[in-house]
Amino acid sequence: MTSDVDGDTTELSRPARRQAEIAAYVVEHGSVSANDLVEAFGVSVMTVHRDLDELERQGVVRKYRGGVSAQPTSVFESNVAYRLNTAQTEKAALARHARAMIEPGMSVMLDDSTSALALVDLFEDITPLTVATNFLPAITKLTALRDITLLALGGIYSATHDSFGGMPCAEAVEALHTDLLFCSVSAVSPTHAFHQEEEIVLVKRAMLRSAKTKVLLVDHAKLQRTALHRLAPLTDFDVVVVDEKTPQDLIKPLRDHGATVEVAKL
Amino acid sequence: MTSDVDGDTTELSRPARRQAEIAAYVVEHGSVSANDLVEAFGVSVMTVHRDLDELERQGVVRKYRGGVSAQPTSVFESNVAYRLNTAQTEKAALARHARAMIEPGMSVMLDDSTSALALVDLFEDITPLTVATNFLPAITKLTALRDITLLALGGIYSATHDSFGGMPCAEAVEALHTDLLFCSVSAVSPTHAFHQEEEIVLVKRAMLRSAKTKVLLVDHAKLQRTALHRLAPLTDFDVVVVDEKTPQDLIKPLRDHGATVEVAKL
DNA sequence: TGTTCTTATCGTCTTCTGATGTTATGTTAT
DNA sequence: ATAACATAACATCAGAAGACGATAAGAACA
Numbered sequence: 001m002t003s004d005v006d007g008d009t010t011e012l013s014r015p016a017r018r019q020a021e022i023a024a025y026v027v028e029h030g031s032v033s034a035n036d037l038v039e040a041f042g043v044s045v046m047t048v049h050r051d052l053d054e055l056e057r058q059g060v061v062r063k064y065r066g067g068v069s070a071q072p073t074s075v076f077e078s079n080v081a082y083r084l085n086t087a088q089t090e091k092a093a094l095a096r097h098a099r100a101m102i103e104p105g106m107s108v109m110l111d112d113s114t115s116a117l118a119l120v121d122l123f124e125d126i127t128p129l130t131v132a133t134n135f136l137p138a139i140t141k142l143t144a145l146r147d148i149t150l151l152a153l154g155g156i157y158s159a160t161h162d163s164f165g166g167m168p169c170a171e172a173v174e175a176l177h178t179d180l181l182f183c184s185v186s187a188v189s190p191t192h193a194f195h196q197e198e199e200i201v202l203v204k205r206a207m208l209r210s211a212k213t214k215v216l217l218v219d220h221a222k223l224q225r226t227a228l229h230r231l232a233p234l235t236d237f238d239v240v241v242v243d244e245k246t247p248q249d250l251i252k253p254l255r256d257h258g259a260t261v262e263v264a265k266l
Numbered sequence: 267m268t269s270d271v272d273g274d275t276t277e278l279s280r281p282a283r284r285q286a287e288i289a290a291y292v293v294e295h296g297s298v299s300a301n302d303l304v305e306a307f308g309v310s311v312m313t314v315h316r317d318l319d320e321l322e323r324q325g326v327v328r329k330y331r332g333g334v335s336a337q338p339t340s341v342f343e344s345n346v347a348y349r350l351n352t353a354q355t356e357k358a359a360l361a362r363h364a365r366a367m368i369e370p371g372m373s374v375m376l377d378d379s380t381s382a383l384a385l386v387d388l389f390e391d392i393t394p395l396t397v398a399t400n401f402l403p404a405i406t407k408l409t410a411l412r413d414i415t416l417l418a419l420g421g422i423y424s425a426t427h428d429s430f431g432g433m434p435c436a437e438a439v440e441a442l443h444t445d446l447l448f449c450s451v452s453a454v455s456p457t458h459a460f461h462q463e464e465e466i467v468l469v470k471r472a473m474l475r476s477a478k479t480k481v482l483l484v485d486h487a488k489l490q491r492t493a494l495h496r497l498a499p500l501t502d503f504d505v506v507v508v509d510e511k512t513p514q515d516l517i518k519p520l521r522d523h524g525a526t527v528e529v530a531k532l
Numbered sequence: 533t534g535t536t537c538t539t540a541t542c543g544t545c546t547t548c549t550g551a552t553g554t555t556a557t558g559t560t561a562t
Numbered sequence: 563a564t565a566a567c568a569t570a571a572c573a574t575c576a577g578a579a580g581a582c583g584a585t586a587a588g589a590a591c592a
Contacts, residue, residue, distance in 0.1 A: 013548095013580090013581095015581065015582095035537095044582070046539090046582075046583060047582060050581085057412050065536095065537065065590065066536090134420075142423070143423055143425065146323050149422065149423075150422070151423070151434065152420040152423060154417070154435075155417070155420070156417055157415075157418060164418050168417065168441060172434060279550090299567095300567080309553090310552070312553065312554080312568095313552060316551090316552090329568095331559090331566095331567065
């Protein structure tokens with residue numbers, strides 16, 4: 001019953017949507033020519049090239065004379081997971097649930113996930129608050145808010161994630177200790193959380209070490225995926241929050257293995 | 267002959283300009299009511315309040331029921347120095363001069379100054395490049411560029427400067443060592459560079475320790491001002507760049523005290 | 533050298549954000 | 563309690579930025 005898993009491409013600018021579709025197209029076909037894409041998407045050559053330039057900047061495809069080829073799937077997936085911005089409703093629900101755990105005066109850490117971003121929108125009323133994050137969109141949003149101490153976690157910029165990472169970021173994280181951590185991952189098995197990229201795992205692990213209470217935000221799509229790198233056992237998290245659309249038979253195994261699972265109401 | 271020192275309020279959005287003017291008005295009058303401002307600036311009460319909210323967020327004024335009062339002058343000055351964005355032509359000239367010092371492949375550090383920001387616009391052609399900065403507008407611009415490794419220097423966000431600072435930032439800086447540093451200050455005496463805020467001084471000093479070649483960018487207005495905190499002797503900089511409008515009799519004292527001064531052509 | 537593919541530049545058009553005022557509701561003082 | 567002030571919540575409008583394609587210039591390939 002995984003009814004509306006994808007296909008809901010709302011809330012994305014036209015070019016962004018097309019670029020995501022082009023990315024999918026390229027990944028599917030391995031490599032294609034610019035002209036193929038012109039026909040497939042009904043835009044001019046120029047626009048196709050511009051889209052491809054952007055996708056290349058994000059590390060999703062590689063351009064060569066005569067066409068483009070797909071990059072390792074991991075990159076594509078992290079990127080498209082971000083852009084295709086699926087399950088906004090679910091993420092908003094997760095965010096509302098998470099919000100209830102936060103009290104004024106606390107310090108909160110956020111990773112570079114869209115789930116965390118949804119949470120930022122709810123911060124305005126929970127002031128004062130200290131927020132640490134390495135996610136540029138979150139940073140941008142938070143700069144506009146009053147009574148929130150923003151602690152930006154610097155590092156090497158990744159266009160694919162629109163966030164900062166690498167050693168410098170991990171070091172910045174380790175200098176902190178926050179009350180709460182909200183983070184998300186690419187995939188969740190009954191026992192562990194996984195992520196596509198080792199580089200990201202480095203930072204997330206540091207975050208896990210630097211927070212008192214750790215919360216994992218998981219929309220139901222994540223439970224049916226797998227990913228390369230094992231990040232941490234689910235028991236390392238104090239709470240795992242899933243959305244209401246998650247089938248019961250996917251939740252039970254988590255609990256059986258000792259995870260504390262809460263369900264966020266839509 | 268300090269002809270056109272201020273009064274050139276170009277290149278600023280209407281609300282930003284009005285806010286700067288309101289800030290000046292408030293500082294001049296000590297404290298005023300919202301209605302006074304309505305009459306003085308010919309906008310609605312609502313708009314006045316919005317402007318004041320923004321100025322308060324930046325730490326320039328303090329609101330209370332019935333009006334607003336000015337905050338310590340230092341805050342006002344750093345802020346207005348930033349916003350009133352004077353001497354753009356000069357800063358562009360300084361940036362062009364600085365640009366000639368950069369070779370592809372180098373690592374460059376930038377502080378949170380508008381002079382540094384002008385430099386960012388010239389980076390696109392000097393790739394590859396590694397750029398480290400704590401200035402949010404610079405970070406935002408750099409994320410869009412390819413072939414530039416962006417190293418964001420995190421820290422505590424300051425709305426007044428739109429940059430990151432404090433201890434976390436200083437630590438991030440100290441973990442680095444770049445080929446070049448371009449920075450600016452509030453004021454320059456014949457022997458020293460000065461800055462208004464101690465907090466900023468902390469970060470700038472760290473930057474000075476973390477770069478091989480240090481370049482100070484100074485538009486001529488800076489030479490006629492003073493500021494509270496002594497940052498460093500001018501001889502700590504490998505080069506001090508001034509703009510062409512700087513009177514000779516202001517340049518000579520710097521050289522007499524051992525500084526290497528270069529003049530940027532407009 | 534000619535052909536094909538790519539990039540640069542310009543003008544047009546659309547879209548979107550941001551700024552503003554008005555009205556309505558809430559809050560503080562007297 | 564009431565008046566003055568402040569904020570919240572729309573609706574409107576304008577300006578700016580972005581998207582796009584056409585054309586022309588440039589670069590790689592064969």
